[in-house]
Amino acid sequence: MHPEFVGILLNNNTYRRISSGRIGTESLANYEEAAAMYGLVPCFFTIHHISLDTGMVTGYIPIPSGYRRVYIPIPRAIHMRAIYHNRRELKRIEDLIKQGIFVFNGRTRYGKDTIHHMLEQDSGLSNALPHTVKATPVSIRSMLSQHGDLVLKPCSGSIGIGIMRLKRSTGHSQLTYSRSSPSAKGWRTVTLAEGKLHPLIYQRIKRAPFLAQERIPLAEYRGRPFDIRVTVQRGGSGSWEIAGMFAKTSPPQTFVSNIAQGGSAYQVPDILTRCMPNAPVGETLERIAEFSLHIARILSLFIPYAADFGLDIGITEDGRLYFIECNGCDQRYGFLEAGMGEAWKNSYRNPMAFVRYLYDNDTWPPH
Ligand SMILES: Nc1ncnc2c1ncn2[C@@H]1O[C@H](COP(=O)(O)OP(=O)(O)OP(=O)(O)O)[C@@H](O)[C@H]1O
Numbered sequence: 550m551h552p553e554f555v556g557i558l559l560n561n562n563t564y565r566r567i568s569s570g571r572i573g574t575e576s577l578a579n580y581e582e583a584a585a586m587y588g589l590v591p592c593f594f595t596i597h598h599i600s601l602d603t604g605m606v607t608g609y610i611p612i613p614s615g616y617r618r619v620y621i622p623i624p625r626a627i628h629m630r631a632i633y634h635n636r637r638e639l640k641r642i643e644d645l646i647k648q649g650i651f652v653f654n655g656r657t658r659y660g661k662d663t664i665h666h667m668l669e670q671d672s673g674l675s676n677a678l679p680h681t682v683k684a685t686p687v688s689i690r691s692m693l694s695q696h697g698d699l700v701l702k703p704c705s706g707s708i709g710i711g712i713m714r715l716k717r718s719t720g721h722s723q724l725t726y727s728r729s730s731p732s733a734k735g736w737r738t739v740t741l742a743e744g745k746l747h748p749l750i751y752q753r754i755k756r757a758p759f760l761a762q763e764r765i766p767l768a769e770y771r772g773r774p775f776d777i778r779v780t781v782q783r784g785g786s787g788s789w790e791i792a793g794m795f796a797k798t799s800p801p802q803t804f805v806s807n808i809a810q811g812g813s814a815y816q817v818p819d820i821l822t823r824c825m826p827n828a829p830v831g832e833t834l835e836r837i838a839e840f841s842l843h844i845a846r847i848l849s850l851f852i853p854y855a856a857d858f859g860l861d862i863g864i865t866e867d868g869r870l871y872f873i874e875c876n877g878c879d880q881r882y883g884f885l886e887a888g889m890g891e892a893w894k895n896s897y898r899n900p901m902a903f904v905r906y907l908y909d910n911d912t913w914p915p916h
Pocket residue numbers: 679700702705706707708709710712762763764765766767775776799804805806807861863873874875876
């Protein structure tokens with residue numbers, strides 16, 4: 550009998566490194582181990598290795614001594630771990646879906662504005678969404694006078710690049726920004742006269758669509774604001790489950806907690822015990838989990854074939870929860886940085902358990 554394959558669609562960089570064994574932030578061994586638990590064999594390839602005409606794909610499968618190149622029929626389920634911006638590549642994904650292949654997480658690139666609008670449809674979330682509008686010089690001034698503290702972020706931003714904070718103080722305002730590639734070092738804060746917007750703001754919001762968003766007063770750990778990354782995935786039952794969560798703090802001088810910007814990862818119970826000593830930790834964890842599952846369920850009404858979300862959840866000192874952001878193809882190594890090996894493995898296991906569900910049921914889950 551042939552082994553049952555599952556496709557793992559990697560980006561070009563990761564794919565190129567397969568034979569060298571050094572593949573950066575993804576763990577191929579985790580895919581292999583997880584797939585084996587569900588009687589599956591992962592086949593690693595990129596979008597360019599798939600031929601829709603022949604229905605075949607060239608890829609690598611694990612063998613005891615490393616990896617072997619194979620030429621096999623396109624697996625019925627493909628776990629997408631690459632991000633595509635290019636129209637041609639996105640079209641190929643659509644074509645695969647049309648041919649009945651379960652390309653899960655196939656449609657992940659939604660702008661932050663679009664995601665926000667999806668969540669606005671749920672009245673239960675209205676208190677959990679930071680006030681957000683399209684950024685224009687007029688809307689930024691109006692939002693600043695309403696909220697006093699704003700985050701200006703690109704609609705399709707990435708790892709904290711281009712994001713700025715604009716904060717009002719008496720008689721002036723302060724802009725925090727970075728011009729360098731992601732790092733904790735490039736950040737600076739400049740003071741602006743009241744009512745003035747920095748030229749950089751004009752420049753950036755002209756070049757790409759930006760949002761002006763109320764900055765949530767995030768709880769702080771040792772003076773550093775933190776938010777919580779919750780990985781929510783479809784698992785073996787087809788429904789949404791929490792793979793794990795970790796807290797990430799912003800480095801000094803910044804307000805962003807992205808690991809790529811120098812943010813640090815911690816275990817959530819540790820942080821909550823220290824920062825919110827009066828709130829029962831178990832209950833708060835439960836609330837964060839329920840909140841995240843709810844968001845995943847709402848989003849999946851709008852995003853077909855979603856099976857994996859990395860949610861950034863903000864929490865205030867008094868325990869209010871806010872939705873900050875949703876990533877469709879989130880990095881998993883934050884779990885390792887937080888010392889959470891089990892959650893890290895889980896984040897690879899759930900998708901393989903979900904493939905088992907798809908193969909056994911031959912249909913996308915109803916909920
Ligand atoms: N409204 C907000 N209030 C408080 N902090 C915020 C807010 N928006 C963003 N931040 C901080 O900035 C960080 C980065 O912002 P966000 O997650 O929205 O974009 P991004 O990470 O740059 O985008 P992507 O995840 O698509 O790469 C957040 O993790 C959070 O620490």
